[in-house]
Amino acid sequence: MRTIYNRFRIGLTPQRVLSVVFLIALGYLVIFPLFLMAKETFIVHPLERFQIPGSTIGDLTLSHWIRSFVSENSFTFFYRPLLNTLQIAFGLSILALLIGGTLAWLVVRTDIPMKNVITNAAIIPYIMPSWTLALAWIALFKNERIGGDQGIFTALTGISTPDWFAYGLFPITITLALHYFPFGFMLIGGALRNIDAQLEESAELLGASRVATLRRIVIPLVLPAIFSTFLLTFSRGLGTFGTPAFLGGPVREFVLSTSLYANLIGGRPGIGYLAALAMIVLGVLVLYMDHKIIGTRRSYVTISGKGARAGLVALGRWRWPIASILMGSILAVIVVPLGALAIDTFMLRPGLYSWENFTWHYWVGEASLSVGLGTGEPGILRNPELMSALGNTMKLAVVVALITGILGVLVGYAIVRMRGSWVSQALDQLSFLPYLMPSIALGAIFLAMFAVPRWPFPSLHGTFTLLVIACVVSYLPYAVKAGVSAIRQIGPELEEAAIMTGASWWTRMYRVIIPIQKSTYFSGLLLPFISVTRELSLLILLVTPTAQLATTITLRYTDRGWYPYTNGMVLLLVVIVVTCTIMSRRLMGTNIAKGLGG
Amino acid sequence: MPDIVLDSISRTYGGSVKAVHDLTLTVPDGSFTTLLGPSGCGKTTTLRMIAGLDMPTSGTIYIGDQLAFSLERGRSLPPAKRNLGLVFQSYALWPHLTVAKNITFGLEVQRVDKIETARRLEEVATALQIDNLLSRYTSELSGGQQQRVAIARVLVMRPATLLLDEPLSNLDATLRMDMRVELKRLHKETGATIIYVTHDQLEALTMSTHIALMQSGELQQFAPPLEIYARPANKLAAEFLGNPRINLLDGVIASGCVVCEGLQLTLSPEIAVTEGEKITVGLRAEELRLHPTSSPSWAEAHVTTALPTGSDWYYHIKMNSKTLIVRQNDTPNLQPGDVVYVEAIPNTLKLFDSNGCALIVSSA
Numbered sequence: 001m002r003t004i005y006n007r008f009r010i011g012l013t014p015q016r017v018l019s020v021v022f023l024i025a026l027g028y029l030v031i032f033p034l035f036l037m038a039k040e041t042f043i044v045h046p047l048e049r050f051q052i053p054g055s056t057i058g059d060l061t062l063s064h065w066i067r068s069f070v071s072e073n074s075f076t077f078f079y080r081p082l083l084n085t086l087q088i089a090f091g092l093s094i095l096a097l098l099i100g101g102t103l104a105w106l107v108v109r110t111d112i113p114m115k116n117v118i119t120n121a122a123i124i125p126y127i128m129p130s131w132t133l134a135l136a137w138i139a140l141f142k143n144e145r146i147g148g149d150q151g152i153f154t155a156l157t158g159i160s161t162p163d164w165f166a167y168g169l170f171p172i173t174i175t176l177a178l179h180y181f182p183f184g185f186m187l188i189g190g191a192l193r194n195i196d197a198q199l200e201e202s203a204e205l206l207g208a209s210r211v212a213t214l215r216r217i218v219i220p221l222v223l224p225a226i227f228s229t230f231l232l233t234f235s236r237g238l239g240t241f242g243t244p245a246f247l248g249g250p251v252r253e254f255v256l257s258t259s260l261y262a263n264l265i266g267g268r269p270g271i272g273y274l275a276a277l278a279m280i281v282l283g284v285l286v287l288y289m290d291h292k293i294i295g296t297r298r299s300y301v302t303i304s305g306k307g308a309r310a311g312l313v314a315l316g317r318w319r320w321p322i323a324s325i326l327m328g329s330i331l332a333v334i335v336v337p338l339g340a341l342a343i344d345t346f347m348l349r350p351g352l353y354s355w356e357n358f359t360w361h362y363w364v365g366e367a368s369l370s371v372g373l374g375t376g377e378p379g380i381l382r383n384p385e386l387m388s389a390l391g392n393t394m395k396l397a398v399v400v401a402l403i404t405g406i407l408g409v410l411v412g413y414a415i416v417r418m419r420g421s422w423v424s425q426a427l428d429q430l431s432f433l434p435y436l437m438p439s440i441a442l443g444a445i446f447l448a449m450f451a452v453p454r455w456p457f458p459s460l461h462g463t464f465t466l467l468v469i470a471c472v473v474s475y476l477p478y479a480v481k482a483g484v485s486a487i488r489q490i491g492p493e494l495e496e497a498a499i500m501t502g503a504s505w506w507t508r509m510y511r512v513i514i515p516i517q518k519s520t521y522f523s524g525l526l527l528p529f530i531s532v533t534r535e536l537s538l539l540i541l542l543v544t545p546t547a548q549l550a551t552t553i554t555l556r557y558t559d560r561g562w563y564p565y566t567n568g569m570v571l572l573l574v575v576i577v578v579t580c581t582i583m584s585r586r587l588m589g590t591n592i593a594k595g596l597g598g
Numbered sequence: 599m600p601d602i603v604l605d606s607i608s609r610t611y612g613g614s615v616k617a618v619h620d621l622t623l624t625v626p627d628g629s630f631t632t633l634l635g636p637s638g639c640g641k642t643t644t645l646r647m648i649a650g651l652d653m654p655t656s657g658t659i660y661i662g663d664q665l666a667f668s669l670e671r672g673r674s675l676p677p678a679k680r681n682l683g684l685v686f687q688s689y690a691l692w693p694h695l696t697v698a699k700n701i702t703f704g705l706e707v708q709r710v711d712k713i714e715t716a717r718r719l720e721e722v723a724t725a726l727q728i729d730n731l732l733s734r735y736t737s738e739l740s741g742g743q744q745q746r747v748a749i750a751r752v753l754v755m756r757p758a759t760l761l762l763d764e765p766l767s768n769l770d771a772t773l774r775m776d777m778r779v780e781l782k783r784l785h786k787e788t789g790a791t792i793i794y795v796t797h798d799q800l801e802a803l804t805m806s807t808h809i810a811l812m813q814s815g816e817l818q819q820f821a822p823p824l825e826i827y828a829r830p831a832n833k834l835a836a837e838f839l840g841n842p843r844i845n846l847l848d849g850v851i852a853s854g855c856v857v858c859e860g861l862q863l864t865l866s867p868e869i870a871v872t873e874g875e876k877i878t879v880g881l882r883a884e885e886l887r888l889h890p891t892s893s894p895s896w897a898e899a900h901v902t903t904a905l906p907t908g909s910d911w912y913y914h915i916k917m918n919s920k921t922l923i924v925r926q927n928d929t930p931n932l933q934p935g936d937v938v939y940v941e942a943i944p945n946t947l948k949l950f951d952s953n954g955c956a957l958i959v960s961s962a
């Protein structure tokens with residue numbers, strides 16, 4: 001007994017203390033809310049008692065499950081959003097694969113010029129908030145029937161866009177594919193880069209045509225990367241919120257995430273939380289497939305990294321035409337949408353594209369009920385509501401980046417230093433768990449959890465703290481992944497050498513562990529910073545009208561049809577995010593592309 | 599500074615891997631003690647337990663008069679309080695600090711004042727001839743230079759005991775020779791106790807005052823180098839030390855003699871053996887002599903390979919089915935195929951019973 005106690009006391013190392021603390025904290029913030037949310041699907045909430053005869057608030061009930069899955073309304077409540085979700089996720093993944101894969105092949109395996117430019121430009125669509133393109137699509141293609149006034153396309157051509165083209169599943173799929181194709185570009189590009197060119201050459205020597213070589217040799221070798229890309233974009237597609245909200249909302253076409261949102265704010269939390277559960281289950285299924293398919297594939301695909309990369313396919317006289325088309329398309333995906341958004345902010349009367357209609361009103365104008373939209377809102381840059389939302393976003397981004405960055409290092413430290421023990425594994429898996437939860441579901445979880453006081457927290461409903469907690473938990477998987485790989489590169493001996501001199505744990509952290517991997521940790525800060533700046537789905541349920549964020553207020557302005565303000569805000573966010581990325585790349589040599597791999 | 603005492607310490611990993619088992623050892627004050635053994639035998643683990651970076655699963659460690667570790671008494675002295683310095687096998691230099699900062703880090707942590715710090719830095723830098731490297735980063739140094747910095751970093755703290763984990767294994771052959779000499783000089787000049795880990799028997803033989811020979815986590819023998827060489831405690835010890843490898847021959851006791859493969863050795867009467875007992879004899883290469891003519895107690899063999907080294911000759915000879923290695927320094931050049939007669943003239947008798955334990959036990 002005494003030895004057990006002594007063993008415990010002597011063995012109380014910082015990493016052990018840390019891992020136990022984190023284990024408890026993560027259990028509380030990740031596992032517990034899951035149970036809580038499952039419980040909510042069996043409980044009668046205030047507004048629901050009118051739909052469930054003879055019930056009182058807090059009763060246990062199966063009716064949410066029945067209404068969602070086996071009632072005459074279940075098609076509207078559940079199956080239709082589910083089918084829409086799957087359809088979008090599937091379509092966008094295929095498209096993202098085709099675009100990203102083609103681009104990757106051209107850049108890696110051919111002698112196309114301007115490779116560097118293309119590579120860098122191809123990442124930008126991913127850095128912008130995912131729904132930037134959705135708003136741009138509206139600015140370009142909206143029609144008068146649904147959007148109130150015509151878009152730029154109609155103004156230029158006189159052709160009125162059909163509803164299916166302007167809104168709903170079609171544009172959702174397209175715009176998401178354009179946002180996510182960089183995944184395919186990077187993953188498949190990485191795989192292609194690792195293929196020994198000799199494999200291809202020998203096939204061609206044996207008389208295989210170029211197409212046959214591509215089909216029989218190259219594609220099988222990059223198949224794992226193709227699967228990875230597909231599953232990664234598919235799972236993102238399952239959880240995405242902004243784009244379907246902007247493009248599906250006006251035609252009441254719901255996906256699981258928007259249906260979850262609509263049900264939660266519409267007083268039907270039971271059904272809403274069921275949608276959240278469904279999304280989590282789908283997420284887990286995708287991950288399981290990833291393990292099943294990729295896990296076995298990887299083992300027999302042998303890729304040699306040392307092969308000469310001499311065998312670039314010569315594009316001949318198509319070199320420049322193809323490069324121009326590529327650059328043109330990439331620019332089109334970046335410049336045209338941003339340009340369309342920008343133009344919209346300068347048009348006094350929406351839908352009227354002429355120099356007479358040009359105005360600075362939406363940027364710097366006084367509040368007025370008669371000018372332009374007549375909203376009574378001052379221009380963006382002098383609008384206290386919008387600027388305070390932007391301020392909140394920046395504040396949140398900084399706080400979250402700092403906390404997440406520090407946690408990433410500490411949890412990573414605990415995981416690496418405790419390697420081989422069950423605590424290390426449990427921490428590793430627990431910190432990964434939020435990755436599986438679509439962020440809107442995660443938001444819903446925290447909404448449910450902290451609406452009431454929960455020891456040790458008071459009720460956090462509508463507080464900044466709650467936003468911070470949600471963001472930190474949501475980005476933890478990335479931060480921990482970065483932390484683990486950074487700490488793993490610092491051998492334990494570097495720390496032990498400091499222990500030998502009598503340096504305290506704290507001294508070791510800030511004089512040895514952290515300085516050695518400065519730039520890695522800095523990228524670890526950058527990713528959450530950027531993510532917060534453009535985060536919508538995670539926070540949309542958690543903000544209150546009095547303390548908005550740049551992104552959430554954008555959604556509210558869209559709901560009112562105040563597009564010039566919305567578009568201006570998005571442009572501001574894009575500028576902030578892209579500037580931060582470029583600056584940090586310049587200053588610290590960090591590379592956001594590294595953090596994307598998922 | 600008195601001895602370092604390890605009292606039956608064990609270290610088990612994950613409940614089953616016995617890295618060190620029941621190790622009892624007293625490292626004499628001021629000695630150059632080498633932990634010698636094949637890779638994976640628990641040397642590093644032992645060193646880390648002495649340093650306090652790892653904790654024994656059971657057992658007690660004293661460093662001088664201080665109880666450094668005891669589970670029963672709930673004591674584990676922090677590494678920095680043990681007054682010892684550890685040079686890691688990987689050197690573990692901090693890549694983000696200059697050489698000077700690497701060396702003074704510990705002094706800063708201990709809040710030694712600036713003047714004293716500068717003085718000590720200069721002192722060790724001069725002693726280790728790295729004073730021209732102080733402003734460099736460690737990635738800009740050669741392996742040998744890195745090693746000197748690693749040693750300087752430890753010496754600047756003036757530890758009573760220096761722990762070195764395979765310090766020469768990352769260096770090339772000539773540099774290794776120089777460093778051996780330098781480490782011996784260091785030992786003399788600082789007067790510190792050195793505990794040195796290596797798997798290289800030659801290094802151990804040439805440098806140590808004491809060798810602790812380990813195998814599979816257990817101590818095989820603890821004695822001065824020549825003592826182990828002359829009187830190995832068991833077959834393992836006999837085989838591990840000496841180059842070329844010792845010749846082991848199976849034999850039986852017959853009327854006060856050992857007879858193996860026709861070769862006869864006379865036994866002194868005080869050795870306790872029974873008639874007919876099966877034993878193993880260890881004969882080092884220099885303890886065999888080859889003759890062109892026969893004699894009753896010699897065995898016939900033929901030369902299979904001749905390896906002249908300049909100063910002497912090594913012969914591989916085949917005696918019945920057994921291959922032996924012999925070193926000669928005065929025999930005329932023999933050719934493969936030559937028939938020779940082998941005489942055994944052991945400096946010390948190395949006899950092992952059927953368990954591999956020596957029948958003549960080392961006195962130290």
Ligand SMILES: Nc1ncnc2c1ncn2[C@@H]1O[C@H](COP(=O)(O)OP(=O)(O)O)[C@@H](O)[C@H]1O
Nearest residue numbers: 611615616617636637638639640641642643644
């Ligand atoms: N942290 C550890 N976890 C599990 N096994 C270990 C650990 N450290 C060492 N071992 C095992 O203990 C044995 C001794 O290791 P070590 O002391 O490093 O050997 P040496 O330094 O003599 O080469 C080896 O079998 C090794 O695999």
Ligand SMILES: [Mg+2]
Nearest residue numbers: 638641642643
């Ligand atoms: Mg070792």
